[in-house]
Amino acid sequence: MIKLTIDNQQVEVEKGATVLDAARKAGIEIPTLCHDPRLETSLGGACRMCLVEVQGARTLSPSCTMPATDGMVVSTKSERVVQGRKVVLDLLWSRHPHDCLTCSAAGNCKLQDYSFEYGVKGSRFENPEEEEFPLDYSNKFYYFDRNKCILCGKCTRVCNELQQTHAIGMSERGFETHVTPPFDDPLAQSKCVSCGNCVSVCPTGALVAKKTDRFRYWDVRKVRTTCSFCGVGCQMELLIKGDKIVEVQPYDGAANNNMLCVKGKFGYKFVNHPDRLKTPLIKRDGKFEQATWDEAYDLIVSKLKEAIDDHGPDSVAGFSSARCTNEENYLFQKFLRAVVGTNNVDHCARLCHASTVAGLATTLGSGAMTNSNREALKSDVILVSGSNTTEAHPVIGAHIQQAKEKGAKLIVAEPREIELAKEADIFLQIKPGTNVAFFNGMMHVIIKEGLQDKEYIAARTENYEELEKIMESYPPEKVAEICGIDAEDLIAAAKMYAEGERAAIYYSMGVTQHSTGTQGVMSVSNLALLCGNIGKEGAGVNPLRGQNNVQGACDMGALPGDYPGYQKVINPEAQAKFEKAWGRSLNNKAGLTITEVVNGVEDGSIQFLYVMGENPAVSDPDTTHVEAALKKANFIVAQDIFMSETAEFADVVLPAGSFAEKDGTFTNTERRIQRVRQALKPIGESKPDWVILTELMNKMGYEASYSHPSEIMDEMASVTPQYGGISYDRIDEEGLQWPCPTKEHPGTPVLHTETMSRGLGLFKPADYIESAETPDKDYPYIMTTGRILYHYHTRTMTKRVKGIDVMFPESYIEINPITASRLDLADGDKVKVASRRGDIVTTAKVTDKVVEDVVFMPFHFYENGANRLTGTALDPTAKIPELKVSAVRLEKA
Structure with a gap:
């Protein structure tokens, strides 16, 4: 010291x-x-x-x-x-405009503040002939005023050191020095991804967010909350003037280190959008009409009781929501289980990480990310597979890029040449659906070379002999042929991973959304266990959750086979525990998954469907089948902030409050439980989801008396071991990571440090099985799907943010130049894409990001959307659909 x-x-x-x-x-x-x-x-x-x-x-x-x-x-x-x-x-x-009276940064300008503090009113060196530079308005979300730039360098350094985009830098020297994209191009022509982190750190009015509302910074109040987009869980401050959000600023939370992405920084305008649902709606004679809350509740209760009386509780099903708070997901599943009497509750985790929950729970005892967001900065080797991290989880992607710049080795195994692939030490462009073979090949090399951690295996794992036996069948040459990669690259990647002191694996839906998704997840776990990388800081198995609260929705029991805390509904002890807590007899039969419910709606076995904050008409595979089922539905309740594509099929639509209009908590991908704080009154007659659920429970004759979500959290903590030590007081300043079983427990940044949750880590090897659907002469191409940076899930929110929607207003398909040439397709041409489920017409984007005979579509779009083509083949364990591999044919439209 x-x-x-x-x-x-x-x-x-x-x-x-x-x-x-x-x-x-x-x-x-x-x-x-x-x-x-x-x-x-x-x-x-x-x-x-x-x-x-x-x-x-x-x-x-x-x-x-x-x-x-x-x-x-x-x-x-x-x-x-x-x-x-x-x-x-x-x-x-001396070189700065004296326009503080009209400057939009007034009240948020350090130059102005310090000038006041030190009594500086102008400059002795003022140059009246100073050149005035035009403003650069080319970016959709912010503008650059070179005249007000003081050359502090913060914007360029944040872009280059933290965001790692390298979109801006310093040009020229001396008096001519200025901030610019390469070659003095407009910002719109740079590599800028519109994260806005440069805007957030600018100390003057040089970089300014474009505003639709005029305000002064001293007129606003700030409310700290958690971002409602992806699973990173970024902390932010909403700037409120009157009844509107006028700006968003990042907050230095543990999950995000004072960074945001384009959606977090600029994607807030959906909250006050005129399309927001403001009153309950009841469909009469095929048309929606405004109704009172009592009218809507009375109809719902009547239809719900009718379904239970005539067809039994299991004729009712509900989709909970990864976009809603923990408290709301807890109440939703409690409503179905304790009030209705069914376990037919599921949510979108079924479509993204059900195989993670199943796979990691089997091998490690806990189906969650083992480490923390910012631990990438402590890794010396990072393997990314099945995750387009910089687009789907931008802040974590930036952490990985920072680690690479600091010396970490980076391996990327992906069907597309994603941004991280360009920076990777080794990039393996594997064929979609070959994840199990790829990981098996890695393990074969490690075992053959004697690079496995034998001491760790002996002390902390079981079933290693079975792993060795199965891995014998996956030599590099065989795996290279299956995956479409070079055997030498596979060998080099395996050695690089095994030789790392702290080697981390990051994956997402590229591993999980397969008919062998659970086996893919267990293969990831096998690889990490083989090299002793579970229970170690900067290492681990890190599934990246797609939506803001998909982890929390799973934790809260929005799953057909699990009570809160993953306590099984078929376990008599768990059943007795929740019967005592909730004061009702409970059903001990596991419920239906999302895809099974949709089938039940179609065949009539599901008479009443309650959809809270989900949009299966866009997110589920085989859209045509989903629409056909929803059209046949006996009765649907949709509870949302917008009239979604699914809500159009509903009989009653309930207007819910957005994340900015309620209190609660989200649990991010690193298991961190963080506060969501009400900044605005609910718009129109809308209500927070937890209020709607509480009122419906009472209408159904079940006493529910919650005056604030903190009381729901207290109840959740009393029945959920992982949340046992969580309270609003404890997480008010900084969230805690579960498991946090007692009020004294500090939370758990790294899982399995001393022992696995199940005791010993279980090697669970699997043989490679082809995807359920493979190319043939009628459908010769493999289509895979994924996210893009600028849109979120089914676009109900992001399509109402003008800058975002202008950039990506419609679907498209990425096609390799060789494939495009063969089909006489040019960039921008309309192309007909057909699968065994149907066909669409979309726009061709010719790019070498994908290899010949593989095409890619983002899944966010409803019109001409990718999910009109995807299939319904399921993983037999997790029941997750195979959304990442569909056989298609292409022709010029």
């Missing part, structure tokens, strides 16, 4: 800390314009505002780059320091 004196106050800091670090530890404020604690210290010091005086030094020094030394005596407020800072401000104003 180092001891120094700052402003007559002794401070002790660790070696390597800067003077600025030491001052802030002591509570001494030093002004900064260019400093950001997340950035490399040695590259800072551009603005010179943080000048301090060190005893014995002839000149003032920037405290943000000056290392603290033992015995150093520092003054931060001497006359020399104050005069030095005034000169800095004086020089900055």
